[in-house]
Amino acid sequence: MLKEIRIAGFGGQGVILSAHILGRAVSIHEGGFATMTQNYGPEARGGAASAALVISDQPVLFPYVSNPDILVVMSQEAFTRYTPELKEGGVLIVEEDLVRMENVPQHIKVYSIPATRFAEELGKKMVLNVVMVGFFCAITEAVSYDACRKAVIDSVPEKFQKLNLDAFENGYGFGKNLLAKGPSKEEDTEPVSVLESAS
Amino acid sequence: MSTTADLHIHNPVEDVLRKERIPTIWCPGCGIGTTVNSFAAALLGQDIDLKKTAIVSGIGCSGRVSGYMALDSFHTTHGRAIPFATGLKLANPELNVIVYSGDGDLTSIGGNHLIHAARRNMDIMVVCVNNMIYAMTGGQAAATTPGNSITTTSPFGSFEPEICLPQLVDAAGAVFVARWTAYHVKQLERTMAKALKKKGFRFIEVLTPCPTLYQRRNNMGDGLAAMVDYKNRSKIRNGAPTYEVALEPGGEIVVGEFVDREREDYLTRMRRQLGTNYSELPPQPEEEEQEGCCSSC
Amino acid sequence: MMHADPNCVLTGTHFMNGDAACCEGAIAAGARFAAGYPITPSTEVVERFAARVPKIGGIFIQMEDELAASITLQGMVWAGAKSFTVTSGPGYSLMMEHIGFAAMTETPCVFVNVQRGGPSTGLPTLPAQGDMMQARFGSHGDYSTISLVPNSPQECFSLTVKAFNLAEKFRVPVMFMMDECVGHMTEKVVIPDAKEIEVTPRRHASKPPSEFLLFEPGEELVPEMAHAGEGYKVYVTGLTHDKRGYPLMNPASQKELIPRLFEKISRAADELTIVESEGLEDADVVVVSYGITSRVAQRAIEMARAKGLKVGKLRLICVWPFPEKLIRELAPKVKALVMPELNMGQVVIELERCAGGQCKVISVPHPGGTVHKPADILAAIERGAQ
Numbered sequence: 001m002l003k004e005i006r007i008a009g010f011g012g013q014g015v016i017l018s019a020h021i022l023g024r025a026v027s028i029h030e031g032g033f034a035t036m037t038q039n040y041g042p043e044a045r046g047g048a049a050s051a052a053l054v055i056s057d058q059p060v061l062f063p064y065v066s067n068p069d070i071l072v073v074m075s076q077e078a079f080t081r082y083t084p085e086l087k088e089g090g091v092l093i094v095e096e097d098l099v100r101m102e103n104v105p106q107h108i109k110v111y112s113i114p115a116t117r118f119a120e121e122l123g124k125k126m127v128l129n130v131v132m133v134g135f136f137c138a139i140t141e142a143v144s145y146d147a148c149r150k151a152v153i154d155s156v157p158e159k160f161q162k163l164n165l166d167a168f169e170n171g172y173g174f175g176k177n178l179l180a181k182g183p184s185k186e187e188d189t190e191p192v193s194v195l196e197s198a199s
Numbered sequence: 200m201s202t203t204a205d206l207h208i209h210n211p212v213e214d215v216l217r218k219e220r221i222p223t224i225w226c227p228g229c230g231i232g233t234t235v236n237s238f239a240a241a242l243l244g245q246d247i248d249l250k251k252t253a254i255v256s257g258i259g260c261s262g263r264v265s266g267y268m269a270l271d272s273f274h275t276t277h278g279r280a281i282p283f284a285t286g287l288k289l290a291n292p293e294l295n296v297i298v299y300s301g302d303g304d305l306t307s308i309g310g311n312h313l314i315h316a317a318r319r320n321m322d323i324m325v326v327c328v329n330n331m332i333y334a335m336t337g338g339q340a341a342a343t344t345p346g347n348s349i350t351t352t353s354p355f356g357s358f359e360p361e362i363c364l365p366q367l368v369d370a371a372g373a374v375f376v377a378r379w380t381a382y383h384v385k386q387l388e389r390t391m392a393k394a395l396k397k398k399g400f401r402f403i404e405v406l407t408p409c410p411t412l413y414q415r416r417n418n419m420g421d422g423l424a425a426m427v428d429y430k431n432r433s434k435i436r437n438g439a440p441t442y443e444v445a446l447e448p449g450g451e452i453v454v455g456e457f458v459d460r461e462r463e464d465y466l467t468r469m470r471r472q473l474g475t476n477y478s479e480l481p482p483q484p485e486e487e488e489q490e491g492c493c494s495s496c
Numbered sequence: 497m498m499h500a501d502p503n504c505v506l507t508g509t510h511f512m513n514g515d516a517a518c519c520e521g522a523i524a525a526g527a528r529f530a531a532g533y534p535i536t537p538s539t540e541v542v543e544r545f546a547a548r549v550p551k552i553g554g555i556f557i558q559m560e561d562e563l564a565a566s567i568t569l570q571g572m573v574w575a576g577a578k579s580f581t582v583t584s585g586p587g588y589s590l591m592m593e594h595i596g597f598a599a600m601t602e603t604p605c606v607f608v609n610v611q612r613g614g615p616s617t618g619l620p621t622l623p624a625q626g627d628m629m630q631a632r633f634g635s636h637g638d639y640s641t642i643s644l645v646p647n648s649p650q651e652c653f654s655l656t657v658k659a660f661n662l663a664e665k666f667r668v669p670v671m672f673m674m675d676e677c678v679g680h681m682t683e684k685v686v687i688p689d690a691k692e693i694e695v696t697p698r699r700h701a702s703k704p705p706s707e708f709l710l711f712e713p714g715e716e717l718v719p720e721m722a723h724a725g726e727g728y729k730v731y732v733t734g735l736t737h738d739k740r741g742y743p744l745m746n747p748a749s750q751k752e753l754i755p756r757l758f759e760k761i762s763r764a765a766d767e768l769t770i771v772e773s774e775g776l777e778d779a780d781v782v783v784v785s786y787g788i789t790s791r792v793a794q795r796a797i798e799m800a801r802a803k804g805l806k807v808g809k810l811r812l813i814c815v816w817p818f819p820e821k822l823i824r825e826l827a828p829k830v831k832a833l834v835m836p837e838l839n840m841g842q843v844v845i846e847l848e849r850c851a852g853g854q855c856k857v858i859s860v861p862h863p864g865g866t867v868h869k870p871a872d873i874l875a876a877i878e879r880g881a882q
Contacts, residue, residue, distance in 0.1 A: 020511060020682065023511055027511060027684035028509050028511055033683075034683065034684070035681055035682070036681065036683070037677070037680065061794045062791065062867070063791065063867070217729075217731075250725065250726075253725065255571075266733065266742070266743065269729055271725065273732050273733075274732065274735065279563060279567040282563070282564035283568065284571060285557070285571060286567070286568035286571020286574075286575065289568075289572060289575075290555075290571070290572035290575035290579070291723075291725050294725050311564075312564055469555070477550040477551070478551050478552065478553060479553050481503035481552040
């Protein structure tokens with residue numbers, strides 16, 4: 001099954017690394033195929049960052065993603081720019097504190113997580129991308145928990161392993177809880193209870 | 200050639216020349232051969248392993264020097280002798296690497312490399328034979344052509360100021376900078392000998408006559424007249440600040456060893472700064488494993 | 497045949513981009529020296545090399561421009577090293593003179609070109625295959641060389657090793673023609689055990705200096721090489737030269753030297769026919785492609801087969817020398833050859849020449865910046881099948 005994924009946010013959020021972890025999980029730890037591409041702009045830092053990942057059980061032929069099955073957005077700009085590209089019935093994963101959702105098409109399924117707050121709780125805002133990876137893993141099941149966890153381990157320096165695994169678990173746990181409740185709507189995100197339920 | 204051998208006359212520098220390549224292509228009265236004689240004498244007078252000595256030239260009359268020397272000879276592309284020499288030195292630091300080329304080659308088309316090799320203090324010696332003209336191509340104006348000279352591309356007199364090479368390489372960081380003329384054969388030999396033994400970027404400018412294409416068109420007489428001119432106009436000023444040595448048409452020719460200082464050369468500095476990050480040999484097995492991708496992805 | 501140095505090869509399974517894989521391929525092939533100049537989208541190769549090689553006895557030097565980089569690497573080679581440089585469009589143009597110098601002086605080395613949209617500054621961060629003719633004919637004068645084109649990060653590793661090996665075998669500058677898409681694309685890359693990586697050693701002088709001629713054609717018309725500092729007093733010049741390497745500028749010496757530079761490649765035509773093919777036997781249409789375009793072409797081929805068309809695939813891994821014999825044999829058996837390229841039609845000129853009017857040759861040009869839409873290639877296949 002071929003799945004096209006886009007992860008977008010702004011520079012410094014670890015957008016590329018999160019796609020890297022997922023690609024690694026699929027292609028190395030699950031024996032599937034993954035092709036990651038990223039957008040390069042003249043802006044080095046702080047601008048928009050976006051990575052595309054095509055995963056499949058067959059070799060990936062066409063490397064680019066124009067209409068993703070799954071879109072992960074971590075900034076307002078990314079939401080505005082990429083949401084219209086989502087496939088009919090696609091999945092939108094949102095960093096809910098950084099994105100105010102407007103005009104969300106009816107056909108897509110939306111899952112939100114306050115990933116930055118999770119990361120801050122762990123003491124390092126930087127790991128929000130790994131929280132997102134955990135959440136992505138739980139929600140989409142495009143890649144297995146085990147493979148993803150392994151990919152997290154081999155993508156981060158050893159001294160940050162525990163921190164990143166905690167971030168991954170938090171995102172994953174939150175995702176599983178949310179799935180039990182069903183896709184979120186804009187109005188029913190309750191950030192405070194969210195943090196409690198995850199820990 | 201055979202007559203010379205038959206008479207058992209031994210040229211004192213023939214051991215470092217490719218005798219089978221001689222006679223040279225240079226014109227009568229040309230000063231390049233004179234500099235080569237000084238260079239060959241300097242090489243032989245030193246405790247230098249000639250098997251570990253490479254000579255690199257670019258293109259032009261002086262670019263042919265590398266091919267007359269019985270060393271490892273590299274006749275490269277126009278202007279690029281210095282970067283080629285850089286590659287030789289880096290991949291085999293044991294080599295003595297000498298760049299021998301002309302003014303147009305080294306300072307105009309190759310000017311950028313000259314600046315950066317001096318800046319890096321690459322451990323090479325550069326001999327720049329300055330005949331103030333593009334000679335191989337028939338006498339066109341160069342960056343070194345004195346103002347108001349007649350050349351084939353400045354038939355009414357050149358009106359560009361000439362570059363002052365000692366000042367340029369001094370500013371860029373050369374550790375040794377000297378200038379002589381083809382008249383100063385002994386001084387040149389001594390300076391070359393000294394430079395051969397020094398580490399770092401060394402630059403020697405030698406003014407030479409081009410009777411065929413420069414002297415003649417500018418009513419300056421033949422090669423001998425040029426020697427007289429050099430003798431009369433030269434003033435030896437060792438240690439002179441290089442901003443005082445610019446050449447003026449008809450003016451004083453300041454010669455001597457202008458700069459002789461110590462500065463860490465490229466490879467020494469590289470090794471010092473890299474510290475434990477540099478190893479001449481690959482690490483032996485079981486040492487730290489490198490992470491494969493994150494640094495670059 | 498030698499093998500890669502196990503202490504330097506990053507054996508394992510990686511998720512790595514093409515630029516990084518190319519760097520690892522160079523290291524596995526034995527390159528410890530490189531000279532470069534930064535240019536998008538190739539810079540990651542030398543960035544990685546600069547971080548990797550100091551610990552394994554190598555040096556990367558960033559030169560003042562591409563003219564310098566492309567000749568510094570040749571100084572390194574003549575000092576005994578395996579060396580390469582990496583660049584993209586504008587830098588590649590600047591390197592042309594030294595590609596000719598390497599061809600003339602038979603300096604084994606590798607030029608990596610991560611192709612981007614052009615001409616001029618063009619599209620620095622987006623792919624194209626617009627330098628394919630330049631790879632073949634870019635330097636002045638007549639010479640023959642080898643161009644390999646990878647279509648995945650995995651091949652950026654394995655074909656870089658091959659590029660170095662061919663450079664040593666034939667003593668030519670080998671062009672490694674990546675593109676931005678392949679260079680920046682991240683996929684699984686398996687780097688085998690060092691003892692599974694074959695490395696071609698230099699054809700080093702087998703005779704003592706007194707008997708050795710630096711440019712005497714040896715086995716397979718390729719001379720042996722001696723390095724600076726070994727006592728051979730080598731004479732290397734970009735001028736037309738005799739067997740000693742001495743300049744000898746006349747029609748006879750030119751005739752002795754230049755045709756040999758061609759023949760050492762052309763007589764190895766079979767060995768250098770490096771392709772990947774599938775379904776050629778009963779195909780009505782064969783899609784001939786190379787590099788990243790071959791992957792998109794594969795999708796178009798699958799779409800066409802789903803429609804019941806008999807379509808074959810021929811992917812050129814070695815584009816230069818062009819697999820002339822193969823095309824001459826194939827052309828009379830098919831209705832059409834379809835060639836998509838990320839340029840306005842370059843290698844298709846050679847395809848058309850070799851097809852010799854025996855079948856239709858359909859070019860699917862693309863100015864670059866992205867890859868083809870499979871549908872565009874499919875349309876050409878359908879046209880060819882009519």
